[in-house]
Amino acid sequence: MDKIYNDFTINVATANGTGSQSSNLIILHSMFEMGVPVSGKNLFPSNISGLPTWFIIRASDKGYQAPGDDTNIQIIMNKDTWEKDLGALEPGTIVIYNEDAKLPVERDDCICLGMPMTTMARGISPKMARLMANMYYVGGIAHLLGIEEGAISSAVEQQFRGKENAIAMNLQAISEARSYASENWGDVCKFAVAAREKSNDTFLIEGNEAVALGCIYGGINMLSWYPITPSSSLAESIINWIPQLREDDDGGSTCAVVQAEDELAAAGMVLGAGWAGGRGMTCTSGPGISLMSEFIGLFYFAEVPGVIWDINRTGPSTGLPTRTQQGDLSMCYEASHGDTQHIVLIPGTVDECFEFGWRAFDYAERFQTLVFGFGDLDLGMNRWSTAGFEYPSEKMDRGKVIRTQEQMDAIPDFGRYRDVDGDGIAYRTLPGSGLAPILYRGTGHDEDGIYSEDPQVYHQAMQRLKRKIDGSRDVLPAPVIREEDAGDVGIIFYGSMENSIVEIDDMLEERGMSVSTCRVRALPYHSEVEGFIERHDRVVVMEINRDGQLHGILRKELPKHLLSKLYSVAYSDGLPPKAREYADRVAEVLED
Amino acid sequence: MVKLNVLNLEKSEYKGGKSSLCPGCGHDQISNVIIQAAWENGIKPEGIAKMSGIGCSSKTPAYFLAKSHGFNTVHGRMPSVTTGANMINKDLAFIAVSGDGDTASIGIGQFIHAIRRNLDMVYIIENNGVYGLTKGQYSATVEKGSKKKKGTPNEQSPIDLCAMAVNLGCTFVARSFSGSKKQLTALLRAAMSHRGMAIIDVISPCVTFANNDESYRSYNYVKSNDEILHIVDYIPHFSPLSEVEVPEGEFSDISLFDGSTLRLETVSEDHDPGDAVAALRAIHEATQEGRHVTGLLYYNPDQPTATDTLGLSETPLMGLSDEEMRPSVESLHKVNAGFRAR
Numbered sequence: 001m002d003k004i005y006n007d008f009t010i011n012v013a014t015a016n017g018t019g020s021q022s023s024n025l026i027i028l029h030s031m032f033e034m035g036v037p038v039s040g041k042n043l044f045p046s047n048i049s050g051l052p053t054w055f056i057i058r059a060s061d062k063g064y065q066a067p068g069d070d071t072n073i074q075i076i077m078n079k080d081t082w083e084k085d086l087g088a089l090e091p092g093t094i095v096i097y098n099e100d101a102k103l104p105v106e107r108d109d110c111i112c113l114g115m116p117m118t119t120m121a122r123g124i125s126p127k128m129a130r131l132m133a134n135m136y137y138v139g140g141i142a143h144l145l146g147i148e149e150g151a152i153s154s155a156v157e158q159q160f161r162g163k164e165n166a167i168a169m170n171l172q173a174i175s176e177a178r179s180y181a182s183e184n185w186g187d188v189c190k191f192a193v194a195a196r197e198k199s200n201d202t203f204l205i206e207g208n209e210a211v212a213l214g215c216i217y218g219g220i221n222m223l224s225w226y227p228i229t230p231s232s233s234l235a236e237s238i239i240n241w242i243p244q245l246r247e248d249d250d251g252g253s254t255c256a257v258v259q260a261e262d263e264l265a266a267a268g269m270v271l272g273a274g275w276a277g278g279r280g281m282t283c284t285s286g287p288g289i290s291l292m293s294e295f296i297g298l299f300y301f302a303e304v305p306g307v308i309w310d311i312n313r314t315g316p317s318t319g320l321p322t323r324t325q326q327g328d329l330s331m332c333y334e335a336s337h338g339d340t341q342h343i344v345l346i347p348g349t350v351d352e353c354f355e356f357g358w359r360a361f362d363y364a365e366r367f368q369t370l371v372f373g374f375g376d377l378d379l380g381m382n383r384w385s386t387a388g389f390e391y392p393s394e395k396m397d398r399g400k401v402i403r404t405q406e407q408m409d410a411i412p413d414f415g416r417y418r419d420v421d422g423d424g425i426a427y428r429t430l431p432g433s434g435l436a437p438i439l440y441r442g443t444g445h446d447e448d449g450i451y452s453e454d455p456q457v458y459h460q461a462m463q464r465l466k467r468k469i470d471g472s473r474d475v476l477p478a479p480v481i482r483e484e485d486a487g488d489v490g491i492i493f494y495g496s497m498e499n500s501i502v503e504i505d506d507m508l509e510e511r512g513m514s515v516s517t518c519r520v521r522a523l524p525y526h527s528e529v530e531g532f533i534e535r536h537d538r539v540v541v542m543e544i545n546r547d548g549q550l551h552g553i554l555r556k557e558l559p560k561h562l563l564s565k566l567y568s569v570a571y572s573d574g575l576p577p578k579a580r581e582y583a584d585r586v587a588e589v590l591e592d
Numbered sequence: 593m594v595k596l597n598v599l600n601l602e603k604s605e606y607k608g609g610k611s612s613l614c615p616g617c618g619h620d621q622i623s624n625v626i627i628q629a630a631w632e633n634g635i636k637p638e639g640i641a642k643m644s645g646i647g648c649s650s651k652t653p654a655y656f657l658a659k660s661h662g663f664n665t666v667h668g669r670m671p672s673v674t675t676g677a678n679m680i681n682k683d684l685a686f687i688a689v690s691g692d693g694d695t696a697s698i699g700i701g702q703f704i705h706a707i708r709r710n711l712d713m714v715y716i717i718e719n720n721g722v723y724g725l726t727k728g729q730y731s732a733t734v735e736k737g738s739k740k741k742k743g744t745p746n747e748q749s750p751i752d753l754c755a756m757a758v759n760l761g762c763t764f765v766a767r768s769f770s771g772s773k774k775q776l777t778a779l780l781r782a783a784m785s786h787r788g789m790a791i792i793d794v795i796s797p798c799v800t801f802a803n804n805d806e807s808y809r810s811y812n813y814v815k816s817n818d819e820i821l822h823i824v825d826y827i828p829h830f831s832p833l834s835e836v837e838v839p840e841g842e843f844s845d846i847s848l849f850d851g852s853t854l855r856l857e858t859v860s861e862d863h864d865p866g867d868a869v870a871a872l873r874a875i876h877e878a879t880q881e882g883r884h885v886t887g888l889l890y891y892n893p894d895q896p897t898a899t900d901t902l903g904l905s906e907t908p909l910m911g912l913s914d915e916e917m918r919p920s921v922e923s924l925h926k927v928n929a930g931f932r933a934r
Contacts, residue, residue, distance in 0.1 A: 158934050203931040213927065219917030221909040222679045224672075245919045245927075252905035254912055256679035258898075261705040265672035268665070268702070272676025275663060276641075276684070277910035279917070280676055294666050302663075358918075388928035391921045396914045430910065431661030431677065432684050434638025439654050439662040451654070 001187055005194040006036050009068030010057040010141065012075040013085045017049030019131035020077065022159050023138050024055040026170075028204075028383070029155035030147050031059060035198030039065040039499070041382050041576050046229070046321045052081045059193065065384075066500035069580040072191055073144070075137045077117075079103060086110075094189055096140050098133060113185045115140055120176055124169055135170050139177020144189035201387045207379035210350040211283075211309060212237035213389060214357015216245050216255075219396055221278035224258045224269035229321050230377040231283040231311035267292035270306040271299060275440060277401065277430040279361045283309040283373075286328045287318065289335060297336030298442045299370035300465065303417070303426070305399065307360045309373035311380040314574045323574030324377035326495055326544040332372040333523050333553060339462060341469045343476065344372040344523040348498030352521070353379070354389045356477070365399035367472050368425060376544075378576040379496040400427045408435055415447040417461065424468030469524060476522035479529050487516035489590065490536035492529065494520045494550060496576070497542060503579035504542075504586070511587060520550065525557070533562050540567045540586050544577055598634035598830050606631045608656040618770030618796030618811075619649055619718045623656045625773060626687065626716075629780040630657065633828060633852075641677060641684045645670040645699060648725055649691035649718035649796075657687075668699025671706035674713055675898065681908045682899045685784065686713035693723045696732040696751045703753075707760045707789055709898040714783045715791045717753055718770070720798040721809045728801035735882075739806035740798075755875045757791050758868050758890045764790035765871065765890040769814050770797070772886065778824040778854065779888060785829075785848035788897050795884055808882065819878050821887030823857040846891060856888065865891040 010027070014020035021042070028040040038059045045051035056067045073094045076085050082103050089095065091109040100118035121132035142152055152174055160166040212234050215223075225235035239257055246255045260266035266282040273280025284292070289310050299306055314320035315327045332344050343363055345356040356373055364371040400421075402408050408429075416438050417426050426447075429435040438449035445461070446452040482505075489508075493501060501517055508515045518532040533539050533554075541551040548568035555563055569585045571577075594602050606627045611620050630640065642662030644650035650670070653662045665673045674686050695703050695717050706715070721734035730746045733753060739745040757765045764786045768776040776794065783790035797803050797811045804810055808817075829851030846854040846865065856865070864870055871890040878885035905912065 161934075201928075201932065203928075203934065205931060217918055217924065219914065221912070221917065222676060224676065245923055248905045248907075248916060250906065251903070252907075253903055254905050254909060254916055256899070256902050256904055256909065258675060258679065258709075260672065261701055264669060265675070265702055265705065268669045268672025269676035269679070271665070272663075272673035272678070273680045274676075275673070276677035276680035278676075278680030280680070295669065298666055388932070389924060391924050392918065396918060398914075429661075430681075431641045432639060432681055432910075433661075434636075434659065437638065437659055437661040439642065439664055441664040442666060443664070 001190055003192040004190055005192055006059045006061040006196070008059055008072040008191040009070065010073040010075065011071040012055040012057070012077070012137070013081050014053055014055070014077045014134065015080065016045055016047050016051050016053045018077070018134060020053070020055070020134045023134040024057070026138050026152070026155045026159050027141055028057055029158055030142070030151040031057070031193055032204060033151035033154050034148055034193060035196035036193050037061060037063050037196070039382070039384070041067055041378065043575065044322050052078050061196070062502070062506070064503040064579070066503050066579045067576055069578050073141070075141070077101075077134065077137065094144065096137055100133070111188050113140065113181070113188070115177065115180055115184075117177075120180070121173060124173055128169075132169065132173050135173035136177040139174040140181045140185070142174060143178045143181035143185070145191060145193045147193055148195070199387060202385050203388070204383040204385055205350050206233065206381055206383055207347070207350050207353045207375055208234040208311065208381060209237040210353035210386070210389070211357045211373060211375065211380075212241060214354040215281055216241050217392055218358030218361040219279050220255050220281050220361065222256045222258070222269065222273040222280040224260045224266040224280065224282045226260045226263045226266050226284065226288065228263075228285045228288055230313055230381045231285050231288075231309065233381065234283040234309060234311060263288035263291040264295065267295035267308065270308065271295055271304055274299075274305040274364070275431065279307075279365070281307040281309070281361070283311065285311050285313045286315045286331070289328060289331055293336045296342070296370055297338060297340055300336065300340045300342065301442055302440050303368040303428070304440070305364035305368055306370050307364050307373065308370065309375060312374070312376035314572070320574040322377070324496070324544070324576055325572050325574065326376060326549070327572065329374065329543075329545070330549040330552060332374060341466070341524065342370050342372055343367065343469065343472055344374050345477065346374045346494045346521050346523070347379070348495055348519055348521070350384045350386045351389065358392050359477075362394070362397040363472065363476065366397045366425070367468060368399060368428060369469065374495065376496050378499070400425055402427050402429050402435055403433065405435065416449040417445060418447040419464055423471055424464050473524045474527055476526060478526045479521055479532065480519040481516070481528065481532055483516040484514050487514050488537045489513050489515050490532055490539040491515055491517045491542055491586065492520060492532070492539060492550070492554075493517065493542045497544060500577040500579050500582065504583045507579055507583035508586060523553065525554070530558065530562070533558065533565060537565065538567060538590060539565050540569050540589060542569045542582055542586065545570050545572050597631050599636065601631070603627065603631045605637060605659060606657055608658045609654050611655040612651070613648060614800045616799040617648070618720065618799070619652050620655070621770040621773065622716065622718055622776070622794055622796060623652050625776045625780055626656045629777050629784060630687070632777070633781050633784050634830070635685055635784065639683070639685055641686050643670050643674045643686055643688035643713070645690050645694035647691040647694045647723070649689050650694060652689050652718070668694050668697070669702055670694070671699065671702040671711065675706065675709065675711055678711060678713070678898060680910045682712070682904070683908050687784070688713055688715050690715065690717050692717060692719040692721060692731040692733040696753055700751070704756075704760060707757055707762045707791075710763055710788045710895055712788055712897040712899065713790070714780070715789065716780075717791070717793045718796045719753070719793055719809075720796050720802060721807070722798050722801045724798055724801060735808040738808040739804070740802040741804045745806070752875060752879065754791070754793050754889055755872055758871045758875075761892070762791055762890070763788040763892045763895050766791070766888045767793045767795070767884065767886045769795045769818055769884070769886055771811060771815060772818070775820070775824055775886060778826040781826040781828070782824075782848055782852070782854040782888070785850045785852045786893070787849035788895055814884055817883040819883045819885045821863045821874065821885055821889070824887060825855040825857065827853040827855060846888070849893065854888065863887070865889065
């Protein structure tokens, strides 16, 4: 049979809490081990055990990382979704199912391949049969796609590291399944894996862990956090790395960790840490940002450095707590009452997760303000490839902090909020120093930090804050621009959409469009974003939300003559962006 | 001759700006006691951090200790800001002022959790039973049946912050009255010498909205219904006990963290501040009889503080060098290699 190599999508339908995650990661890692460009996405429920969960594995020599638009191989293990999973398939799909489910598989137009998985698993361990059954579809897939045995062993060893018994049992299960499939199914699958040259440097890592490491190398001094999906693994990862990376010679930790009573307290602790001269950070998701908003205004107005990572999930309200979205962008940018504006860093890759992890603290201290890291569930909780993290290229920027009387004497006419350098950033002193002490406050204050309700004092203070944040534009990460020579259409996008953009771009080029792309990596947006829009006739702002939040921000801030060029494609259903859904919509808005 | 403290500082070094509270406000008396206690204890003004939330009471850090940094934060959330600052600089002496609205309503969660962590701070509640800045609404600490100047009597059960603190294991719990300068000064000096969370609930009459005789928190009512547990006297570590004149009658001494002593002279009954049950009984019995019990209610020294339990670096974290905060290049190579080997 003619094979299609490294270009297919597998969908695994199981129930939460059945151990299927191990099986799915073994498939993913064994393919990665062979050098197959592969990505995995876990679509899981807000539940510990029993509700349906799907895992999507995409192999693509073109490097496409979006979930494929169609499923090529469907594994069905979950009785509850059995009929629906089967019903959704295109004719010709390969279906692997557990015969022991004793449910009908009435899809004569598909290639249906059964295996008595639970019965076979019982032969290895009667007690563990329910969990072990999942390992049999790994063997089935390995046979169909031709995944090398060495790659499978390596992935199993990685998954069950150090647990010799588990490694042996699972390898046996996979091997039995492979033999069964070979004898009973034969050569029916047109999809296959082909080994590719793999750099020994690359590995897969979740975005949240990459941010955590970035924070560790950014000198984080205090982590306060309140558990919330999908950000908890970020905090837990920092906690895991502290003993190895952040202990002094006497074994004392250089980063305090406080599990807060709620998100309000978590934000308050970051504020206290920044005020006292430390690098404080918390991580949360949309509901947490809503709760933190009062403090966020205090950061802005009292000019205290701090970092909050928002790992977006689907809102509003509790929303779809285990699904992804870019729905918090405008909230982060303008969080809290009154006029505010916050720096937002938006990584699109795990390498940027690490880099922005450490840079966030430098920006926060340099601009004496709150800095948001903006991730999402897709980037944060799924595994992505990196060639290894690069050590911070710049020294820590601790900002304008006066630590000695001599430094103080060198500043003419010092006042905590006096703009002596003309960049909107004033000098600050730390509690405990005895240098120019003031009572920090969220109430109106003059240049010396003294309470004031004077209209001119207030107006000027707010204008300076605007100027200060505006001054960060071209200091923050510039957009990543991929520009075609004859590009009449430009696409502006951000964050985890990076994983779908190549495929969307290819789809649009197939339709005869010449497309350039510009990935925004920070707010307030860089001047190069404006330049990109200038150079294109029509610019589509593409994002994973309903209302086109970046589109709205751009419309508000861009010069008038550029506004007529802007189009919005905003779509969100909770799932990671599928390429065709966005490509179709881009084509549609441009045709109108 | 000008009097100096052990640091050779005049009391004026501990003063603050001019108060903008109502003339005669109990809070201003408390500010004066804070100035007095910090000066007498010889604490470096620059080593103090003044913390507060929002409300009449929380404005007062502007009126004392002008040489200390401070933070007038948001309503009810002062404990979390103090927690963060304490993590970064555990050498700061945190003196916090809050009110009954700030602590017992909007901020009750943070109050509780600061106690659970045994945050190393002095937490003064200036408790008048009303929301003053918004013009006289009842707060959650006001007694059932108590009546402010205008409106109907309060019908809801009060929250007794001292009883709550004892229940939660707070390591230093005291109650006093803004009009009892001597007792409040001794208790505050002891609280400043305590390592861990020290709460002083200070009944402080609101002269504008609730200083009428139907209010259980008016000056006259408290003055005539104050059940004093013991007469307290504070003996600093720099004046040895042997030099202190021993008062007549029964007394017991309590040793504080910095070597100073709180001397309790028994008045009515022999209250043991180490006994949480006795503390709760004293509070509840007084409440039943419509009285306020004052003095050191509960004391439990030598408990680990919030930073003790975290195993932090000896150096306060704000004093770390860049090298101590950012791990080496080699360590990152190791991290990368570790992932590749997985």
